Amino acid sequence: MDKxxxxxxxxxxxxxxxxxxxxxxxxxxxxxxxxxxxIGEHYKKDIYCQWACNEKVAFEIASGASIGGAxxxxxxKHVGMNVATDPIFTMGYAxxxxxxxxxxxxxxxxxxSQNEQDNRYYAPHAKIGMVEPSDSQECRDYAMAAFRLxxxxxxxxxxxxxxxxxxxxxxVACGERQEVPVxxxxxxxxxxxxxxxxxxxxxxxxxxxxxxxxEYANDCPLNRVEGNPDAAIGIITSGISYQHxxxxxxxxxCYLKLGLTYPLPRKLISGFAARFKTLYVIxxxxxxxxxxxxxxxxxxxxxxxxxxxxxxxxxxxxxxxxTDAPAxxxxxxxxxxxxxxxAMCAGCPHRGFFYTISRNLKRIxxxxxxxxxxxxxxxxxxxxxxxxxxxxxxxxTIGLAQALKRQGDPRxxxxxxxxxxxxxxxxxxxxxxxxxxxxxxxxxxDNSITAMTGHQQNPGTRYNLMGEPSPVIDIPDMVKGxxxxxxxxxxxxxxxxxxxxxxxxxxxxxxxPFVIITRRPCVLIKEVARAxxxxxxxxxxxxxxxxxxxxxxxxxxxxFAGGKASITEGSGCTGCGLCASxxxxxxxxxxxx
Amino acid sequence: xxxRILLVGVGGQGTILISKILxxxxxxxxxxxxxxxxxxxxxxxxxxxxxxxxxxKVYAPNLGxxxxxxxxxxxxxxxxxxxxxxxxxxxxxxxxxxxxxxPVLTGACAYPHDALERLQAVxxxxxxIRAAEKAEALGNIKAQNIVLLGALxxxxxxxxxxxxxxxxxxxxxxxxxxxxxxxxxxxxxx
Numbered sequence: 001m002d003k004x005x006x007x008x009x010x011x012x013x014x015x016x017x018x019x020x021x022x023x024x025x026x027x028x029x030x031x032x033x034x035x036x037x038x039i040g041e042h043y044k045k046d047i048y049c050q051w052a053c054n055e056k057v058a059f060e061i062a063s064g065a066s067i068g069g070a071x072x073x074x075x076x077k078h079v080g081m082n083v084a085t086d087p088i089f090t091m092g093y094a095x096x097x098x099x100x101x102x103x104x105x106x107x108x109x110x111x112x113s114q115n116e117q118d119n120r121y122y123a124p125h126a127k128i129g130m131v132e133p134s135d136s137q138e139c140r141d142y143a144m145a146a147f148r149l150x151x152x153x154x155x156x157x158x159x160x161x162x163x164x165x166x167x168x169x170x171x172v173a174c175g176e177r178q179e180v181p182v183x184x185x186x187x188x189x190x191x192x193x194x195x196x197x198x199x200x201x202x203x204x205x206x207x208x209x210x211x212x213x214x215e216y217a218n219d220c221p222l223n224r225v226e227g228n229p230d231a232a233i234g235i236i237t238s239g240i241s242y243q244h245x246x247x248x249x250x251x252x253x254c255y256l257k258l259g260l261t262y263p264l265p266r267k268l269i270s271g272f273a274a275r276f277k278t279l280y281v282i283x284x285x286x287x288x289x290x291x292x293x294x295x296x297x298x299x300x301x302x303x304x305x306x307x308x309x310x311x312x313x314x315x316x317x318x319x320x321x322x323t324d325a326p327a328x329x330x331x332x333x334x335x336x337x338x339x340x341x342x343a344m345c346a347g348c349p350h351r352g353f354f355y356t357i358s359r360n361l362k363r364i365x366x367x368x369x370x371x372x373x374x375x376x377x378x379x380x381x382x383x384x385x386x387x388x389x390x391x392x393x394x395x396x397t398i399g400l401a402q403a404l405k406r407q408g409d410p411r412x413x414x415x416x417x418x419x420x421x422x423x424x425x426x427x428x429x430x431x432x433x434x435x436x437x438x439x440x441x442x443x444x445x446d447n448s449i450t451a452m453t454g455h456q457q458n459p460g461t462r463y464n465l466m467g468e469p470s471p472v473i474d475i476p477d478m479v480k481g482x483x484x485x486x487x488x489x490x491x492x493x494x495x496x497x498x499x500x501x502x503x504x505x506x507x508x509x510x511x512x513p514f515v516i517i518t519r520r521p522c523v524l525i526k527e528v529a530r531a532x533x534x535x536x537x538x539x540x541x542x543x544x545x546x547x548x549x550x551x552x553x554x555x556x557x558x559x560f561a562g563g564k565a566s567i568t569e570g571s572g573c574t575g576c577g578l579c580a581s582x583x584x585x586x587x588x589x590x591x592x593x
Numbered sequence: 594x595x596x597r598i599l600l601v602g603v604g605g606q607g608t609i610l611i612s613k614i615l616x617x618x619x620x621x622x623x624x625x626x627x628x629x630x631x632x633x634x635x636x637x638x639x640x641x642x643x644x645x646x647x648x649x650k651v652y653a654p655n656l657g658x659x660x661x662x663x664x665x666x667x668x669x670x671x672x673x674x675x676x677x678x679x680x681x682x683x684x685x686x687x688x689x690x691x692x693x694x695x696p697v698l699t700g701a702c703a704y705p706h707d708a709l710e711r712l713q714a715v716x717x718x719x720x721x722i723r724a725a726e727k728a729e730a731l732g733n734i735k736a737q738n739i740v741l742l743g744a745l746x747x748x749x750x751x752x753x754x755x756x757x758x759x760x761x762x763x764x765x766x767x768x769x770x771x772x773x774x775x776x777x778x779x780x781x782x783x
Contacts, residue, residue, distance in 0.1 A: 005620060168629040169629075169654075170627045247652040314653060316656070327659075328657070328658055330659040331716050332677075335711045336673075337708075339694060341694070342604065378695065554695050554698070559693060560700070
């Protein structure tokens with residue numbers, strides 16, 4: 001066996017590969033993105049893989065592959081699973097042909113997400129299997145087990161991960177790929193054509209197979225009792241919380257470590273719980289296990305009354321919650337580190353867009369979305385008022401415009417999505433803006449890449465996940481396809497401030513829909529970085545009058561000290577020149593390139 | 594016995610590479626190693642942290658307040674931010690480099706230029722090194738991470754691993770010589 005230091009995400013990709021998977025799809029989202037990236041990088045010879053335009057599409061690609069007899073996989077972050085739940089719930093009734101496995105990567109602590117929803121509840125809700133790995137080795141092992149379970153019990157299986165499992169590295173023993181033949185495809189309308197009559201018939205079959213699967217869960221290698229059998233403390237736990245529990249209690253407790261957490265092994269849990277007067281459930285976020293343990297009649301179990309529901313856990317939090325260990329001693333100084341929020345990069349094309357927004361707040365109410373441009377919210381740009389989820393940056397403007405109109409607010413609502421978010425679901429939002437003749441400005445900030453998650457390809461880029469050239473879907477053509485009049489569609493370079501200003505003023509001046517597409521590629525794209533090599537801006541200190549106009553664009557390359565602005569060496573200045581267009585004393589010039 | 598290392602810096606400073614080399618070296622020494630890094634929103638110039646734990650058997654990959662044996666800080670004010678994670682008796686190795694965040698650049702908040710003096714007053718085991726400056730003198734400021742690696746190896750007494758070979762494996766071929774020099778310089782720093 002070959003041992004490698006792998007992250008949880010890399011180990012999932014490895015397990016999916018070794019399990020003989022044939023088809024994989026995903027939409028990028030932290031902390032899940034590297035799973036499909038790894039499949040694309042290392043296993044594309046054996047696994048057809050692609051970025052789908054959203055999570056629902058990804059799961060439907062996998063569903064079709066499974067119905068066709070192939071082993072199929074997809075992955076998304078927790079909020080991405082919300083988008084995919086429509087087909088997931090129905091495939092819960094239908095079941096599978098080839099194994100159907102997916103990852104939900106949850107984000108306790110909201111490291112990079114808009115909420116910390118606990119997706120374990122989706123498993124009983126959708127009536128699908130669930131496994132929860134607690135480290136990288138289990139990620140590889142459980143991915144393989146999930147395919148077996150999916151086929152054995154004719155059920156989709158969710159691998160529920162969390163940020164700390166996805167992004168932690170530990171040693172993994174790997175094996176070889178098992179070649180699994182694609183199962184024959186047969187027309188089976190009584191199983192897969194989920195019309196009402198079929199659905200009614202499938203539901204009791206699913207209940208029966210869940211009961212069989214629970215019997216299996218009561219006695220399967222994924223669920224185990226370990227630790228000190230004579231200890232006074234019993235602990236029921238799963239996922240990363242198992243690691244925290246072991247770190248705190250070591251051999252002073254007996255553990256029921258659950259890997260297959262839906263269907264829950266109720267007989268196993270009851271047998272374990274009955275042995276301990278002191279019984280803890282240690283789990284992150286919601287009381288998923290605790291509720292089940294209580295429902296089995298073990299009212300003495302201690303869980304969320306001591307362990308926080310909110311935020312990410314660590315061993316120290318558990319120690320403070322459940323033991324009388326003293327609070328950790330540390331050092332304290334009476335000084336604060338300065339806020340260091342992530343910021344748009346030097347040269348980022350979004351900066352010109354947001355600067356123009358910040359100058360027009362008397363005319364418009366800006367609404368944000370998910371992507372690098374979410375960084376535009378910070379002062380001094382103050383680039384939007386709220387953001388909810390993928391695509392809402394355009395769709396919610398329709399309702400907001402109605403609300404503002406009813407209170408006599410004359411400002412026009414301006415919504416924004418990025419190129420990948422436009423393909424994800426913003427396109428639906430735009431269709432409604434046009435169809436409803438809504439009085440809004442819809443902006444598509446096209447930087448030619450899915451940037452925030454680390455540069456994945458999307459339908460507007462020239463390559464696919466497998467590194468092959470792919471057709472480019474043209475955003476302006478799609479917008480024109482809605483039938484919106486050409487004079488209401490503006491394509492601008494966001495760093496061209498006069499053009500940007502004119503577009504927003506023109507959009508605000510007319511009643512009804514107006515679309516602005518800003519086009520300039522992300523400066524971190526390799527070819528762009530290469531083309532920008534050697535270019536930079538310089539500030540002539542003899543001409544700088546210290547007016548600070550150039551700091552209004554919040555560029556991390558510009559410092560201000562001693563009454564003068566300067567470009568910091570090594571700060572990533574790309575010579576975009578936005579600061580030069582701010583300067584009224586001619587102190588800034590573009591050089592190089 | 595489990596040891597806990599906390600690496601803190603600013604997005605883009607190369608904390609990920611040093612933690613890769615470090616965990617490979619610790620594995621070579623026969624330790625159970627877990628490394629946890631948080632990225633996503635922390636790219637784009639935000640604060641970045643990586644946590645490494647090693648010992649006979651490591652369970653949780655992340656650490657809590659007051660648990661770090663050592664903090665390696667790539668930037669002065671980040672050492673201040675990470676301080677609550679240092680255990681009493683633990684050490685800090687920090688670069689004296691200052692990197693200004695956008696709120697500092699725009700004047701929305703002040704930069705604590707006296708961070709080191711403040712830390713020195715309370716943390717007995719504080720080592721301030723000019724890692725970025727040394728790396729720049731050797732040819733590329735990006736080798737700051739490897740200078741810090743050298744200092745860390747010495748502080749934690751991890752000399753038995755073949756760090757030179759590991760560095761040579763994990764940095765671009767044309768940068769090997771400079772990075773080895775960076776490691777040696779960091780190791781020699783007092």
